[in-house]
Amino acid sequence: MSIIKTVDVKKWFGDFQALKGISMEVAEGEVLVICGPSGSGKSTFIRCINRLEQHQEGEIVVDGIELTNDLKNIEAIRSEVGMVFQSFNLFPHLTVMQNITLAPIWVRKKSRSESEEKAMELLERVGIPEQAQKFPGQLSGGQQQRVAIARALAMEPKIMLFDEPTSALDPEMIKEVLDAMKELAESGMTMIVVTHEMGFAKEVADRVMLFDEGLMVEENTPNEFFDNPKNDRTKLFLSQIL
């Protein structure tokens, strides 16, 4: 049963075609890693999945709902799909606790006490329960990114999208974020991860994709992808990155 299905998705920024027809499926509980050189359209693609970008041609179906211009559909899908950004994008005027409970209270209409309880659970899960009353500006990058993960999880999403979650972090903070993501993958969450962390891909991913110039050039299991790539572009990419 596929929870995300895209058919021939195309997207232009002005004259520049960022996506040149992407067709793929993601099964429930699957962890998919997308890698590729910068400008290859991988971020654009996952941003299309919760419609932070609009695709112009093709079809995207998330959890049985097709993405169209209907606002109700978009909001319904966004509350099912959590997203973690490269630059964290926490709300700087709210405390960590308020950041996490904002959406459950206002979007999911839960009571404050219930949301706060849930938020503490999530903070414990990502390992920073003691930071609940601080403001994002007082935390390190790795801690901020873990708060962002907790914030996305607070909506109890079925799918989590990660847009280069570790690219803006110092090397020693990358591990703490990846550990949180690994733990999440083991719990059975459906995840699409855009990343350059090949170690994470090898260890956690069920499938790995390579994007290049708006096209998906290779799709494979991690073992095959790293040890026995089919495509020459993949070989070139791996030789540069590893």
Next chain:
Amino acid sequence: MIRDSKFFIENPYGRWVRDNLFSSSSSAFLTFFAGFMVIYSYRGIVGFILNPERMWTSVTYNMKLYMILAYPDEAMIRVWLSVGLALILGGLSIGFYNSGKTISLGGIFQKLFTISAVIAILIALAPTNTNVIQNDGSIEVVEIIPQDVRMLILGPSLVLTLAFFFLRNVKIKNLFNTAKVNLTYFGLIIASLYFIKIPTISLDSSGERIIPDPFLPIASTTYIPWTILYVGMLLFFFIGSLLKNRDIKIMARLIPISWFLCPLFIFSWIFKKPLVELNTVFSADIPSILVFGIIGFLIIRFSDNESVGVYRTPINIGFLILSVVVFLLPLVFIFKATMVLLLLLLVVSPAIATTKEGKRQLFIVWVVSLFVLTFLIRGASSDTMLVTPTGSIFGGFSLTWLLAIFGTYASFPLGLALALGRTSTLPVIRIICTGIIEIVRSVPYITWLFFASVMLTVFLPAGVEFNLIIRVLILTAFFSGAYFAEYIRGGLQSIPKGQYEAANAIGMNPFQRIFLVIVPQALRTIIPTLVGSVITSFKDSSLVAIIGLFDILRIGTSVIPAQSQPVVFIGRNLEQLVFLSFFFWVFTFVFSRRSMKFEKRLGLGER
């Protein structure tokens, strides 16, 4: 070189002087030049103030005129109640928010040292003589500070300076609460009203001026109300601390709301003394509360009902049309005003009334705000019972306050709405808002004031007439609203795109995104600008003098210099202008200081 002498290297004070005042020959020049300029202008100002030509009694004698113009004497208690309400609220807030900041005895002495040192320096530098221009154009030199007076002040202040200089290093563990120390200072100022005496114009029983002017305490007629108010403030300070210790959380919301409502209440009821007729209360106010209370209850009750939810859009549009109709029909004003509040309830209730607890709280808030709104509008729309020769109970400083406070109150929401409208994606709204902002901003304020006084009546439909103060208020709201809008738009544009995306990604609707994520951050970044513009509108309110309103500036420049009864003050312009500059400076200075603290407190959430 002197600069390299032992004193300037080893002594910390000498070192500071060397590094900060004389670090190079050009900076030494600048230090001397600036120092000369400061001392020169200080001596000039003191000479001007103490010149025997000045008649400062023209300011002190007219203080009541300045503050309230021709407010009737028998209703004076209402003025004191207004001031008292603000002071009491101030005491309560200081007591409640008093963050437990403490100051050591050494710290107090340090401050007293600074004060007494400044007094000593000022008195030492003050000029002995000043020039008086005679009628025939010759200049006479007059002694204004005799040597014995100078010594009488300089001696004790030097002794105190030295004493505090050594005392500030005393190591005493005792800490004092900063708020209590500040209240004590305030008490000392009140006490000085009793003890410090100045020459005062006074009239004997037959109405003749007593010459020479007897020395009476400052505020010889008002120290009793001031003392009572001070005691009230102290009392509420302790009540505030008590509430804080009992940890009564509701106060944290109640106090800001009270501050918001306080001026409205003062201007519509306390200061105004409205003539309230019982039959209008029964025929308009109570039915309005009942009707809107029931409608509000129904809205809250069914806001999350599935079967009603389907019809939400038609219901909202229906209410919008209904409110326009109510606005155009010749109904009592209270219905029209409450209708706006009802629209607000309609917007927020689906977001808040989702649980049983939420519904209960929203209903309580609804009923309370219905009562408060009806109460305030009843006061504001009724005629006043007070009779004044000028025809308006507002004049002088009370008019300045009225314009400043209501200008801000009305222009802030208007500015926010215009800013959001201008950044909206809907072209019609965007064009209308941009048009309003650009038209209003491109015409000078004074032109708009003339528009308000002369032309606005031509544009209003027949039968609708506002008094001049209200017309000015409407235009001021638009004028500062347009400026606010541009500042707020700047704030909105400074919010990174990622914040919008993050809000979208967690499924917020546009309304939640704007008011929970974007606007709070945007306002935070522009607080300094907003404070600046509130101060500007406070000062600009004196421009209404041009169109014939008696604000504090007009009283100072055209009323007092024309007085000949019972004392001749004809031509006393200079004293008034000096007093007014000082008066405006005190208020704007205090205001910008407070806002700096406010900024720091909010700055906690900054990246």
